[in-house]
Amino acid sequence: MRKLAGLLGVFVIAGTVAVAADDPITTRISLMDASGAATALAGGMLKEQVPYSPAAGKAAIASWHAVAVSFGDYLPEGSEDASRSHAAPKIWEDRAGFDAELAKFEEASDAAMKASGKDGPPDLASFQKLAQPVMGTCKGCHENYRLED
Numbered sequence: 001m002r003k004l005a006g007l008l009g010v011f012v013i014a015g016t017v018a019v020a021a022d023d024p025i026t027t028r029i030s031l032m033d034a035s036g037a038a039t040a041l042a043g044g045m046l047k048e049q050v051p052y053s054p055a056a057g058k059a060a061i062a063s064w065h066a067v068a069v070s071f072g073d074y075l076p077e078g079s080e081d082a083s084r085s086h087a088a089p090k091i092w093e094d095r096a097g098f099d100a101e102l103a104k105f106e107e108a109s110d111a112a113m114k115a116s117g118k119d120g121p122p123d124l125a126s127f128q129k130l131a132q133p134v135m136g137t138c139k140g141c142h143e144n145y146r147l148e149d
């Protein structure tokens with residue numbers, strides 16, 4: 001049952017993408033919302049406000065990974081729209097720089113996926129070791145490539 005909950009998180013993300021594939025802005029914001037939700041879950045467990053479970057740890061890691069590998073597909077040229085998106089023009093002015101930040105997110109979440117096995121990191125300390133490098137990549141990209149409110 002717990003394993004199922006982890007898988008469901010991934011399916012929810014996949015479903016969101018399928019529905020909104022014709023609107024890259026809605027899709028990328030939904031993806032980042034999922035990344036935010038995974039980070040809230042991870043943070044809650046790391047602060048011991050939410051009980052840790054391997055399945056929940058795996059769900060957070062799988063969500064980050066799903067977002068990291070797909071986010072770049074939803075930033076086509078011309079999809080800048082300050083009225084509903086916080087994607088900074090710099091993404092398209094300096095795509096290589098943006099892609100380098102995205103690659104850090106992908107690499108950290110990929111390493112966490114591989115190291116966490118099928119059942120998830122067994123305890124909070126091992127989850128922390130895998131989650132922290134992933135969470136360390138958010139800020140570098142947001143600072144340069146996301147507009148403030």
Ligand code: HEC
Nearest residue numbers: 032033035036039085086087101102105137138141145146
């Ligand atoms: C490679 C760049 C990059 C990385 C890495 C990244 N983000 Fe984002 N994030 C963005 C961009 C760009 C937006 C704005 C998207 C838009 O509004 O079109 C965004 C938006 C968001 C949003 C707001 C979504 C909304 O409702 O508007 C949240 C929450 C978020 N990111 C969380 C995270 C978390 C948590 C991480 C790390 C685990 C992360 N992001 C890593 C680029 C990144």
